[in-house]
Amino acid sequence: MASLIHILGLSIWLFLASQGSKSAVSQKPVDIVRGSVYIDGGSSIGMIDEDFICATIDWWPPTKCDYGTCSWGNASLLNLDISNKILLNAIEAFSSLKIRLGGTLQDKVVYQFRDDPGTCTQFVKDSTEMFGFTRGCLPMSRWDELNNFFKMAGANVIFGLNALNGRTIGSDGSTAGAWNSSNAESLIRYTVNKGYTIYAWELGNELSGNGIGAKVAADQYAYDVITLQKIVQDVYRGFETKPLVLGPGGFFDANWFTKFIKGASNSLQVVTHHIYNLGPGISQGLRDIENI
Template identity: 25%
Template sequence: MEFGWKLFLFLSFLNAVIEAIDLKIATDRAVQIVSDKYLSIAIDTGIIRHNWERLNFSSPKVESLARALSPCYLRVGGSEADFMKFSPDTHNVRFYNQSDLYMSDYYDNKFVNFTMFSNQFDELNNFVTKVGWSLIFDLNSLLREGGQWLPDNAKLLMDYTSQKGYKITGWELGNEPNSYKHHIGYSISGSQRAKDYSKLHSLLNQYPQWRNSVIIGPSTTQLSKTSAEKYFTEFLQTGGPDIVTNPTFHQYYINGREATIDQFMDIDILNSLMPEINKGNKIAKHPPYGKTWLGETGSAYGGGAPGLSNTYVAGFM
């Protein structure tokens, strides 16, 4: 009988605190309009070094799934973009199947120079054309002499691209330059990176199809870090509103190597993105600057958190 009274009192309490709420949704105007390419994709340049690893461009399943995501941007870039050179030659490259290479490369700083051959670039462009994606390609910014960026290899790639008639939508120069000192012991200031981008503009202006192309950068790490915020600001102040069409920074919630499942549901961690977006928009106010983009984002940096980033719980991020 005592249990019955407790249940009655509990239900009475619920009835007392629950109130009817009338919710009205105005459908006569949009609160925010996003691009039809708002949800887009980034893949790491490192998979080119491993000859696309397990990404099979000729797979009907991959093609079907990719076409369903169209229209979208495909940004090919990342840390290894700064170690890649293009060659118009063709080459039979060994097919790797070692996903853990990306994570170990990132954490152990085992970056090595490598070559992207024309047949690999052909595969990429044929695929994005087939599925209706728009390609943004990241160029090597560490090809330098006397502290200045050397655009020769970028021009070689653009000449080849132009000859083949490939329609690359946008370009990027380097990756996370504010962290170069940490990863490779070499520094490029934000103001110098703006000068590098001015050279990129001059190069693109030699090709009619790219005079008004998308240009993104400086592609810093997350703006919650003071060094990244200072770099992002210095780059934009030096280069001005026209240095890039869309200022970019990268955002990851946690360290993939140390991540726990509890972090994927931690409210403070989940709420950490919005302050970074607000900071980016405040620094690169639109207008006169183009709208700020997240050039890379994901649950965990360093290749993701094994057993977590590819599961349901990552959807909260």
């Protein structure tokens, strides 16, 4: 039986594309439209696969501000309230929701060594640093809490590893040297020893092509992914199912991606890239949507 949805108070902003100018954007809403929409629930017109729905939890601290607002609050991996039942129920409702743990600051994160319970310094705002923050640290106690939470929620965790560790970064953002995988390997071994299940390990965030803040050459990135795959194969030896290896998690550049995929093809299970169709948070496209 068809469902009936009443739409009341729908305010529509018109974009007069035919005028061919930004000045043609209407700056006032049209008359309120009231009506009914009938949805035929008896047949489908398309299907999505189980990987269609996913989410990301970022690293940004509360002091991260953009475009006149500090909107991140306590929403990062380090301070998200994972005791919140609403959050738990929301993730459970998706049934095996894939959650990527990562973002811009992931390449500035170090992981507390299991045998070094000392100081684990958090991100500090510093305009002289890349991305405006110093390096931060993931305490193993917090890693324990996160994994226990995601286990309860039934989420599939994709963790973004620090791909800049051990490299030197030039003034133009270019990097030199191979990825120092020792800190990441320590985290992976700790994760396995604690019995935590990780769906995939992803290397780096937006370091492909021209990069964001920093960039890694395609052939070097491929070599680093091969290193990660060797670590995963070694640490998960004897496991029937091993985590996937993902990369590069950056913006698409055809020449760069071609070299990268060719070089890492035997070690890379999933190719990931980022796309922002409406631009950054300051873009007019997003502002128009906010005004709807």
